[in-house]
Amino acid sequence: MSLWTNTFALLLALNAGAAPLSLKDVRGRPVQPMEAATKKAAILFFITTDCPIANKFAPQIQKLAARYAPHARCTLVYPDPDLTGAAIQKHLVDFGYGKLTAVHDHDHRLVLATGAEVTPEAVVVDARGRIVYRGRINNYYADFGKPRRVITVHDLRDALDAVIAGKPVARPRTEAIGCYITPLKSR
Numbered sequence: 001m002s003l004w005t006n007t008f009a010l011l012l013a014l015n016a017g018a019a020p021l022s023l024k025d026v027r028g029r030p031v032q033p034m035e036a037a038t039k040k041a042a043i044l045f046f047i048t049t050d051c052p053i054a055n056k057f058a059p060q061i062q063k064l065a066a067r068y069a070p071h072a073r074c075t076l077v078y079p080d081p082d083l084t085g086a087a088i089q090k091h092l093v094d095f096g097y098g099k100l101t102a103v104h105d106h107d108h109r110l111v112l113a114t115g116a117e118v119t120p121e122a123v124v125v126d127a128r129g130r131i132v133y134r135g136r137i138n139n140y141y142a143d144f145g146k147p148r149r150v151i152t153v154h155d156l157r158d159a160l161d162a163v164i165a166g167k168p169v170a171r172p173r174t175e176a177i178g179c180y181i182t183p184l185k186s187r
Contacts, residue, residue: 020032020034020129021033021109021110023103023105023109023110024103025075025101025102026085026088026089026092026102031101031103033075033077034113034114034125034129035073035125036072036073036126036127036129037073039070039071039072039073039127040071040072040126040127040163041068041071041072041073041124041125041126041127041132041160041163041164042073042074042124043068043072043073043075043123043124043125043160044077044114044122044124044125045061045065045074045075045076045120045122045137046077046079046110046111046114046116046118046119046120046121046123046181047061047076047077047078047119047120048078048079048083048119048181049078049080049088049090050080050179051119051120051178051179052179053119053120053141053177053178053179054119054120054178054179055095056140056147057120057137057140058095058096058097059096060137060138060140061076061097061120061137062096062097062100064137064156064157064160065100068160068164071160072124072160072164073101074100074101075100075101075102075103076092076100076101076102077103077105077110077111077116078102078105079108079110079111079116079119080106080181080182081106081107081108081184083104083106085104088102088104107184108181108183111181115131117176117180118176118177118178118179118180118181119178119179120136120137120176120178121134121136121176121178122135122136122137122156122176124159124160126163132159132163132168132169132172133155133156133159133160133163133169133171133172134172134173134174135155135156135171135174135175135176136156136174136175136176136177137155137156137176138153138154138156138157139151139152139153139155141177141178143177155171155174158170158171159171
């Protein structure tokens with residue numbers, strides 16, 4: 001097993017018994033983004049305002065959030081510590097995210113809890129609080145700057161369908177292509 005695989009397995013094990021993370025959304029309401037609540041799953045979409053790849057996925061994120069709303073709680077996670085509330089609100093409006101729940105993960109609590117590395121990256125947490133999927137939304141990008149004409153693999157959708165059906169996720173980890181989440185500076 002690689003160091004990354006071991007680290008991810010440790011994160012999953014630690015996360016399974018952790019107390020729920022509570023944050024305030026961008027509107028000031030308390031939320032627990034990694035809690036499915038009365039649903040079968042929670043989906044965290046790690047995005048940021050200045051990543052062209054994440055912004056290109058905005059319509060797909062909106063469609064997935066609408067499609068799975070009966071079964072999953074969706075949260076947009078902005079991990080850039082330098083963003084302002086006004087910049088996030090503007091991004092939500094400019095990219096049509098409407099009333100989706102959004103949090104500013106300025107201290108990287110969600111980044112550390114999930115292992116997210118890039119934007120856009122999706123994380124699925126099941127009703128028992130276990131991370132069951134982390135990775136790309138689909139295979140739209142073959143590599144940096146190389147979009148496909150046709151999406152042929154829908155990794156996130158497949159993972160969500162499995163969770164909703166009560167089945168294990170066939171591919172719990174995929175490699176997301178996007179803008180790296182900058183680690184926090186030492187304080």
